[in-house]
Amino acid sequence: MDRDILSHIPEELFVLSDRKSTRAEAIHRPSLTYWQDARIRLLKDKPAMVALGLICLLALFAVIGPHLVPFDYRVVDSAFTNLPYGVKGHWLGTDGLGRDLWARLWMGARTSLIIGIVAAVANSVIGTMVGGISGYFGGKLDLVLMRTVDVLYGIPYLIVAILMMVVLGTGMESLIVALIVVGWISTARLVRGQVLQLKGQEFILAARKMGTPDMRIIFRHLVPCTLGLIITNLTMTIPTYIFTEAFLSFIGLGVQPPECSWGIMCSEGAGNFRSAPQQLFFPAVVLSISMLSFNLFGDSLRDALDPKMR
Amino acid sequence: MDSASHNRESSELLKIEDLHVSFSTHGGTIHAVRGVSFHVMPGECLALVGESGCGKSVTAHSIINILPKAQAKARGHIWFNNRDVFSLSEKEMLRIRGSQISMIFQDPMTYLNPTMTIGRQIDEMLRKHKKSLSRKHAKELCIMTLNKVGVPNAERRYHQFPHEFSGGMRQRVLIGMAVICKPKLIIADEPTTALDVTTQAQVLKLINDLIGELQTSLLLITHDLGVVAQMAHRIEIIYAGRIVETGTAMDIFKNPRHPYTYALLRSIPSPADDIEKPLYSIAGTPPDLFQPPAGCAFAARCKYCMKVCEEDQPLTFQITQEHSAACWLLHPKAPYSMPSGRA
Amino acid sequence: MLRYTIKRFFASVMTVWILVTAVFFLVRSLPGDPFSEEKITPAVRVNLEKYYGMDKPIYMQYFVYLGNLLQGDMGYSLHNANEKVNTIISKTFPKSADLGLRSLLIAILVGLPLGVFAALHRGRAVSHISIVVAIIGISVPNFVMGYMLQYFFSYKLKWFPAALWRGFPYTVLPSIALSFATMAILSRLMRTSMLNITNEDYIKTARAKGLSTFAIVWKHQIRNAILPIVTILGPITAAVLTGTFVIENIFAIPGMGRFYVIGINNRDYTITLGLTVFYGSFLVMANFLVDILYGVIDPRIRVTES
Numbered sequence: 001m002d003r004d005i006l007s008h009i010p011e012e013l014f015v016l017s018d019r020k021s022t023r024a025e026a027i028h029r030p031s032l033t034y035w036q037d038a039r040i041r042l043l044k045d046k047p048a049m050v051a052l053g054l055i056c057l058l059a060l061f062a063v064i065g066p067h068l069v070p071f072d073y074r075v076v077d078s079a080f081t082n083l084p085y086g087v088k089g090h091w092l093g094t095d096g097l098g099r100d101l102w103a104r105l106w107m108g109a110r111t112s113l114i115i116g117i118v119a120a121v122a123n124s125v126i127g128t129m130v131g132g133i134s135g136y137f138g139g140k141l142d143l144v145l146m147r148t149v150d151v152l153y154g155i156p157y158l159i160v161a162i163l164m165m166v167v168l169g170t171g172m173e174s175l176i177v178a179l180i181v182v183g184w185i186s187t188a189r190l191v192r193g194q195v196l197q198l199k200g201q202e203f204i205l206a207a208r209k210m211g212t213p214d215m216r217i218i219f220r221h222l223v224p225c226t227l228g229l230i231i232t233n234l235t236m237t238i239p240t241y242i243f244t245e246a247f248l249s250f251i252g253l254g255v256q257p258p259e260c261s262w263g264i265m266c267s268e269g270a271g272n273f274r275s276a277p278q279q280l281f282f283p284a285v286v287l288s289i290s291m292l293s294f295n296l297f298g299d300s301l302r303d304a305l306d307p308k309m310r
Numbered sequence: 311m312d313s314a315s316h317n318r319e320s321s322e323l324l325k326i327e328d329l330h331v332s333f334s335t336h337g338g339t340i341h342a343v344r345g346v347s348f349h350v351m352p353g354e355c356l357a358l359v360g361e362s363g364c365g366k367s368v369t370a371h372s373i374i375n376i377l378p379k380a381q382a383k384a385r386g387h388i389w390f391n392n393r394d395v396f397s398l399s400e401k402e403m404l405r406i407r408g409s410q411i412s413m414i415f416q417d418p419m420t421y422l423n424p425t426m427t428i429g430r431q432i433d434e435m436l437r438k439h440k441k442s443l444s445r446k447h448a449k450e451l452c453i454m455t456l457n458k459v460g461v462p463n464a465e466r467r468y469h470q471f472p473h474e475f476s477g478g479m480r481q482r483v484l485i486g487m488a489v490i491c492k493p494k495l496i497i498a499d500e501p502t503t504a505l506d507v508t509t510q511a512q513v514l515k516l517i518n519d520l521i522g523e524l525q526t527s528l529l530l531i532t533h534d535l536g537v538v539a540q541m542a543h544r545i546e547i548i549y550a551g552r553i554v555e556t557g558t559a560m561d562i563f564k565n566p567r568h569p570y571t572y573a574l575l576r577s578i579p580s581p582a583d584d585i586e587k588p589l590y591s592i593a594g595t596p597p598d599l600f601q602p603p604a605g606c607a608f609a610a611r612c613k614y615c616m617k618v619c620e621e622d623q624p625l626t627f628q629i630t631q632e633h634s635a636a637c638w639l640l641h642p643k644a645p646y647s648m649p650s651g652r653a
Numbered sequence: 654m655l656r657y658t659i660k661r662f663f664a665s666v667m668t669v670w671i672l673v674t675a676v677f678f679l680v681r682s683l684p685g686d687p688f689s690e691e692k693i694t695p696a697v698r699v700n701l702e703k704y705y706g707m708d709k710p711i712y713m714q715y716f717v718y719l720g721n722l723l724q725g726d727m728g729y730s731l732h733n734a735n736e737k738v739n740t741i742i743s744k745t746f747p748k749s750a751d752l753g754l755r756s757l758l759i760a761i762l763v764g765l766p767l768g769v770f771a772a773l774h775r776g777r778a779v780s781h782i783s784i785v786v787a788i789i790g791i792s793v794p795n796f797v798m799g800y801m802l803q804y805f806f807s808y809k810l811k812w813f814p815a816a817l818w819r820g821f822p823y824t825v826l827p828s829i830a831l832s833f834a835t836m837a838i839l840s841r842l843m844r845t846s847m848l849n850i851t852n853e854d855y856i857k858t859a860r861a862k863g864l865s866t867f868a869i870v871w872k873h874q875i876r877n878a879i880l881p882i883v884t885i886l887g888p889i890t891a892a893v894l895t896g897t898f899v900i901e902n903i904f905a906i907p908g909m910g911r912f913y914v915i916g917i918n919n920r921d922y923t924i925t926l927g928l929t930v931f932y933g934s935f936l937v938m939a940n941f942l943v944d945i946l947y948g949v950i951d952p953r954i955r956v957t958e959s
Binding site: 374376403404405406407408409412413415417420421422423424425426434435438439471473484487 | 855857861951
């Protein structure tokens with residue numbers, strides 16, 4: 001050993017410590033709850049925040065957009081059809097029937113967004129209830145429900161949606177019903193899988209052994225743990241429903257004129273594509289941006305809520 | 311000794327000199343290994359003992375340089391056969407890994423590729439390191455190795471998948487993969503932790519027999535002192551990324567000189583203990599390696615802690631030629647010392 | 654494995670049966686009688702009576718219907734009394750299948766390698782390209798993509814013909830338009846899958862064995878990363894198939910999708926329902942085949958009997 005170093009250390013230090021400067025179990029970093037941690041991670045995620053901003057912007061315009069111009073979205077004006085943007089007070093021009101594109105765009109936004117969100121929420125609720133109950137109580141109920149789900153899952157949802165639209169007749173209400181009929185299945189499977197996994201964990205077993213009633217276990221323990229999954233799933237299914245609505249409207253099965261949605265606008269705009277491409281372009285861009293934003297945000301939400309990525 | 315040169319003459323098979331490894335993560339930089347030095351002689355079994363998170367696995371991974379390049383930063387020297395591992399090109403490392411130094415990992419379930427047959431996974435070693443062998447001979451050698459490590463029905467098992475084996479069998483397969491190229495050094499990272507006690511004993515015996523037969527050195531990494539007692543010639547105790555005590559098995563078990571080693575030994579329950587008394591455990595938790603303490607890392611949990619322990623990192627004091635400990639209690643100026651003898 | 658196959662087979666048969674039955678009863682529930690509109694000529698009416706056995710009680714009609722289906726007879730078009738639905742299917746489905754297969758091929762051959770490279774070379778050009786492709790693929794609907802490609806590459810640049818299906822150059826734009834969304838999904842999934850595998854323990858074992866990066870990627874990572882891809886082959890096929898509805902419309906391709914959409918808009922119920930049953934059954938069968946394929950590829954399922 002180096003003698004110089006040894007003798008450098010003052011005598012006084014070789015006494016029993018009074019422990020002022022050390023603590024055996026001091027907590028070095030603040031502990032965060034699951035939701036606080038998720039929120040922090042989400043806020044730090046720049047693409048997610050941009051996506052969220054875009055969504056809010058879209059919602060804002062859906063509400064106030066049509067009121068910003070003096071034109072009503074339904075009014076036909078055969079004198080001024082197919083105007084390019086910026087002409088005669090029409091910020092985005094007019095369509096083949098002379099209707100103002102800006103007003104139609106944002107009225108369409110209302111329809112598309114409402115359909116997408118309502119369908120997604122309804123499906124989440126139904127799917128969660130079915131999946132949760134089936135997963136938790138198990139037994140015959142689970143078997144029957146799951147066999148049904150398995151069988152129904154095999155039928156491609158777009159086909160069923162088309163079928164339902166043919167039968168129910170077109171229009172916004174039928175569309176929402178059709179979307180709900182096909183959509184709850186995947187949520188149910190997801191939630192059931194998660195519940196099954198949680199059910200097997202020790203803390204549920206402990207709660208049961210302590211005599212906690214089933215309802216309390218479901219709402220106090222299982223729901224908070226699955227909530228993250230449900231919320232993410234909800235966010236990710238919204239673009240699917242927006243797309244389905246657009247698709248169905250595009251082939252003539254969804255929303256009908258004079259009502260307006262992005263799908264209808266694309267379909268009408270496609271007819272004049274060569275001469276007035278902007279009629280397709282505007283709704284297409286807004287549709288794409290909304291789908292992209294929901295997808296990006298949903299992706300980041302899933303990462304933020306994933307406990308393994310802390 | 312000129313440490314700056316990349317080659318040196320010495321009899322140690324493996325010598326680690328002042329190894330520091332840190333990881334950059336979301337939460338900051340973790341200083342996982344903070345100045346570890348030890349050596350392994352040819353043919354000996356060295357045990358690296360410490361609790362979870364103390365840096366022993368990181369040290370092991372550094373030896374064959376499989377740390378994640380994006381997050382890990384390492385400095386220091388690791389001499390294997392007189393060549394510095396950090397100075398070797400990736401190509402040269404590929405030649406060393408598996409054939410000169412091989413590793414046995416902890417959890418045989420996840421450390422085997424589930425979609426590849428066992429036979430192919432062992433065969434891969436030969437295809438990489440013994441290219442001159444014909445396919446037929448390679449297969450024979452694999453089956454022979456499977457037999458040697460105690461896998462029954464080796465011929466049939468050769469074509470099976472990992473999920474068709476039990477935990478103990480899988481570990482034997484991993485051991486087989488580690489010895490098939492007759493390496494000079496085997497690093498066993500917690501080889502028995504994932505196994506039940508009876509299988510543990512069998513696997514340890516297998517490893518013991520194999521290293522005896524092949525005259526290989528073994529670096530045994532574990533937190534289980536019972537395992538160590540059976541197999542190790544020398545022991546290094548590691549805590550919070552630094553070596554706190556080094557010695558022969560006899561030294562460590564009969565005369566521990568570092569409070570941490572002493573506490574570790576004390577916390578092994580013995581059948582002779584009084585049933586009424588509570589089990590001994592070391593109060594507190596290991597320090598946060600994001601901001602390692604300035605003084606001795608064990609200070610907060612040590613009942614002999616002095617002021618100097620809180621301020622300065624303890625130096626390593628030599629007790630006998632083979633026995634040393636990094637503790638201020640061994641300084642001549644220390645007013646008291648730990649009880650000597652068995653814990 | 655055999656048990657697994659049989660189980661899946663019966664589930665598929667059940668699904669088709671439910672679909673077929675649902676179609677039957679849904680038709681009956683249509684408001685009014687679709688078959689009594691003025692548009693229907695007496696000739697068509699005769700065919701309908703013959704096919705559906707309209708005068709018999711409903712449960713007999715159901716069995717007549719099932720019997721017809723099992724023989725592959727799906728009746729006649731409502732608007733064109735001489736056209737059998739079957740003929741329409743046999744004439745148009747091959748073209749749709751051709752389009753679909755080309756798109757799938759493009760999506761797989763471009764999407765998978767893109768995903769692999771994006772996983773291996775994070776932060777470099779390939780990764781960024783893959784991200785851009787993914788973004789476009791998930792946000793731009795296939796009908797928009799179809800029009801965009803048509804506008805730029807056919808109308809403006811005149812590189813490819815805009816419509817119809819008469820030879821190789823005609824297939825390029827529609828196939829690419831249809832493949833984009835799938836390409837995006839595959840590349841994202843492959844990338845995620847590869848990255849997940851990189852963190853798996855057996856990759857550490859492979860490195861400790863001294864295998865080169867290339868050997869590790871090729872022999873260990875890709876084989877395991879493909880598994881999740883196989884599971885979504887079913888939904889992907891469905892997406893491509895339904896995509897043909899719009900792509901064939903945009904590019905005036907005389908495929909089954911086009912007839913389906915026309916039939917829907919004309920309220921030609923026999924065509925709509927017949928093709929719906931066909932599409933549904935086809936996709937159920939495709940899902941079944943994918944399930945079997947997965948069982949074959951993943952040894953954990955394949956070898957469970959031993």
